[in-house]
Amino acid sequence: MLAASTVGYLTSSVIAGFSIARLGVGRLLALSTVLASVSLTGWAFAPGLLPVAGCALALGLGSGAIDSGLNAYAAGAFGPRHMNWMHAFFGLGVAVGPLIMTAALGAGLSWRWGYGLVAAGQLALAVAFASTVRAWRDRGAAGPSTAPASGQVPPAAVPVAETLRLPAVWLGALAFLLYVGVEFGAGLWAFLLLTEGRGLTAAVAGICVSGYWTSLFLGRVVQGMVAERLGSALVLRGSLVGLVVGAVLIALPGPAWLAVTGLAVVGFAAAPVFPLLTLTTADRVGARHADRAIGMQIGLAGLGGAIGPTVIGVLIARTSVEALGPALVALTLGLLALHAAATRRPVRPA
Structure with missing residues (x-):
């Protein structure tokens, strides 16, 4: 199921960046949410594993396109906040999803009802997207549905090879891979570090890990307003440095509070990285290539979510749980270096 959904997510997220020019963001979102709803409905009624795997592939295709479409639109229509x-x-959605399933099971219903409820929500979204297609076009996203300014080459007319030849496109995509590896790797393995490595009880460690995700949420709310005042570039650089500092605190041998502090720092510093990296894509690659670059970034982000925690898990299995800290330090330093290389020669918006 994981392999099928990952393949679907990678495929559609990359393709979406190239197909927005033809479909428009609104139509892409409507079709993708319909596909997600159908896939979840298939899970709710699937009689065995094989149909579930097929639905997982379809759900990945829908989810990747939704992520790419929304991020491409938001990068052109929204500010940092x-x-x-x-x-x-x-x-919040990540937190609500398990609660929906828990509520269904707690009410004595089958697990199939949990997926059915989410499928209904996706269908409602699809209807909303379909009924607002014109509004998505008129909002003036960075995507090709916007009428080009005088002398500007429409993104649909830019050769794909021209986009793929830009080093900043690949550096930015790799930065997303490393970032998601850090975010998911820290969130997944911190509990093991705090219990087996630093001696905390399972209950206390669980609260600390929950605090990590909470700091990620609060950081996005707070730092969105800060970035609006200070500028995205400054907040992004500070956050990348903060990630390194937090990772070092986790890696240092010492009492549990040191690792817990590092975990909170990583969560708060990581908060604006994904949105601001997406928002500043056009600054790195040019407006004509932004949609395609964002699609590739979202695809590599999904890959990073699978690879990063896996690699860290292998390191922990072959050494000890203390490998988490050094692994996070290496990933955050690599992320800082990639961002510096990608922004060394900013591209003027086309």
């Missing part, structure tokens, strides 16, 4: 808030609500 609203971009961060949009991603903060992604975090």
Whole structure:
């Protein structure tokens, strides 16, 4: 199921960046949410594993396109505050999803009802997107549905090879891979570090890990407003440095509070990185290539969510749970270096 959904997510998120020019953001979102709803409905009625795997592939295709479409639109239509808030609500969705399933099971219903309820929500979103297609076009996203300014080449007319030849496109995509590896890797393995490595009880460690995700949510709400005042570039650089500092605190041998502090610093510093990296894509690659670059970034982000925690888990299995800290330090330093290389020669918006 994980492999099928990952393949679907990677495929559609990359393709979405190239197909927005033809479909428009509104139509892409409507079709993708319909596909997600159908896939979840298939899970609710699937008689066995094989149909579930097929639905997982379809759900990945829908989810990747939704992520790419929304981020491409938001990068052109929103400022730093609203971009961060949009991603903060992604975090709320991550928290609400398990609660929906828990509520269904707690009410004595089958697990199939949990997926059915979410499928209904996706269908409602699809209807909303379909009924507002014109509004998505008229809002003036960075995407190709916007009428080009005088002398500007429409993104649809830009050769794909021209986009793929830009080093900043690949550096930016790799930065997303490393970032999501840090975010998911820290969130997944911190509990093990705090219990087996630093001696905390399971209950206390669980609260600390929950605090990590809470700091990520609050950081996006707070730092979105800060970025609106100080500028995205300054807040993004500070956050990347903060990630390194937090990772070092986790890596240092010492009492549990040191690792817990580092975890909170990583969560708060990580908060604006994904939204602001997306928001500043056009600054790195040019407006004509932004939609395609964002699609590739979202695709590599999904890959990073699978690879990062896996690699860290292998390191922990072969050494000890203390490998988490050094692994996070290496990933955050790599992320800082990639961002510096990608922004060394900013591209003027086309």
